[in-house]
C-alpha cells in the first residue's frame with residue numbers, strides 16, 4: 001500500500017459497524033434497476049463491481065418507505081415497504097458482503113418534495129409548504145443548461161401542502177422499512193433530508209411556512225426527521241439489531257441562501273439526531289435544485305469542500321461522509337487531517353469503480369477521472385428515467401455481463 005494514502009484505507013467504525021476503509025459510494029439514485037423498481041442482476045452487479053474496486057461502504061439511493069410516491073409519473077424509486085421487497089435486496093446485501101463491503105439504504109418517505117418535476121408540467125409536487133421551486137439560472141450545474149425541458153421550467157408548480165395526518169403516516173413508515181432493511185441484511189438506514197428533497201423542505205426555514213407542529217421553531221422543523229429516526233431506533237431495538245445496524249441522516253452542509261440553513265444550524269440539527277441514536281452524518285450541499293451547482297459541484301469548488309470537511313470533523317465526534325472530493329491527493333489530505341471523515345464519491349464512482357484500488361496501490365494517475373459533466377449520469381438518464389451511463393466509463397450499467405461481479409457460492413458466508 002502507498003504510504004501517502006494509508007489513512008484513507010484504515011478501517012473506521014460507524015457505531016458497531018466496521019467499515020473496511022474510509023472510501024464510500026454515495027447514494028446515486030436510479031442506476032440500473034428494473035422498471036418495477038426492484039434490485040435486479042444489473043443493479044446488484046453495479047454495486048458488487050464498486051465493492052470489488054475497493055469501496056468500503058455503499059449508501060444505496062433514496063428508497064420509498066410507502067406507496068406515497070408510487071403515483072408520480074416520474075417515480076422510479078426503489079421500494080422497501082412490503083415483505084416481497086426484501087428478497088431482491090437480500091441478494092444485493094449478500095453479494096456486497098461477500099466482496100467485503102458494507103451497505104446502508106437511504107430512506108425517502110416523501111421523495112423529491114417540492115423538487116418533484118413533471119416534464120409535462122401537470123402533476124404538482126407534495127411538500128411541507130406551497131412554495132414553488134424557483135431555480136436560479138446562475139447556479140445551474142454544468143451542462144444542465146442544455147436541457148430545454150429544464151430551462152423552460154425553471155419555476156416549478158405550486159406544491160400541495162401535505163396534511164399533518166399524512167406526515168405522521170410517512171414518519172411511521174420508517175419503522176416498517178427499517179424492520180425490512182434489517183431483514184434484508186443491510187447494515188444501516190439513512191434518512192434523506194438533504195438538498196431540497198422532502199425531508200429538507202421541513203428543516204429549512206425558507207422552505208417551510210407551516211404553522212402547525214411541523215413548522216416555525218427549530219424543534220418543529222426538525223420533528224419530521226427526528227421522529228423518523230425514532231421510528232428506526234424502535235425497529236432496531238425490537239429486532240435486537242443494536243450490535244450490527246446503524247442509523248444516519250443526510251442533510252446539506254449549508255444551504256448558501258439567505259434565510260436558509262447555515263453550517264452552524266447543520267451542526268445543531270445533527271447533534272439532535274445523534275442524541276436520538278444516529279451514528280453518523282452524511283453531508284451533501286446546497287438548497288437543492290434552486291442552486292444546483294452546490295449539489296453537483298465543479299472542480300473549482302473544492303477549496304470550499306475541503307473547508308467543510310475540516311469544519312464538520314471538528315464539530316462532530318461521529319463519522320462524517322463528505323461528498324465530491326474526487327481528486328485522490330485532496331482525498332488523502334482530508335483523510336490525514338480529518339480523522340473521522342469518510343471520503344464519499346458519487347459521480348466519480350460511476351467513472352471509475354477501481355478508484356480505491358488504484359489509489360491504495362499508489363497509482364492515482366491511473367484513475368479515470370469524472371469530468372463532472374453531468375451528462376450520462378444525470379441529464380440523459382435521471383431526468384427522463386432512463387438507465388444511467390457514464391461519459392468516461394463505457395462499462396457503466398453493463399456490469400451484470402461480467403461474471404467476475406457475481407459472488408460465487410462459497411463467498412456468500414458472512415464473516
Ligand SMILES: Cc1cc2nc3c(=O)[nH]c(=O)nc-3n(C[C@H](O)[C@H](O)[C@H](O)COP(=O)(O)O)c2cc1C
Pocket residue numbers: 026027028029030060061062106192194250284285295296297323324325344345346347348377378382388
Ligand atoms: C444520478 C444521480 C443520482 C443521485 N441520487 C441521490 C439520492 O438518491 N440521494 C441523495 O442523497 N443524493 C443523490 N445524488 C447526489 C449524490 O449523492 C452526490 O451528493 C452528488 O452527486 C455530488 O457528489 P459527487 O461530486 O461525488 O458526484 C445523486 C447524484 C446523481 C449523479
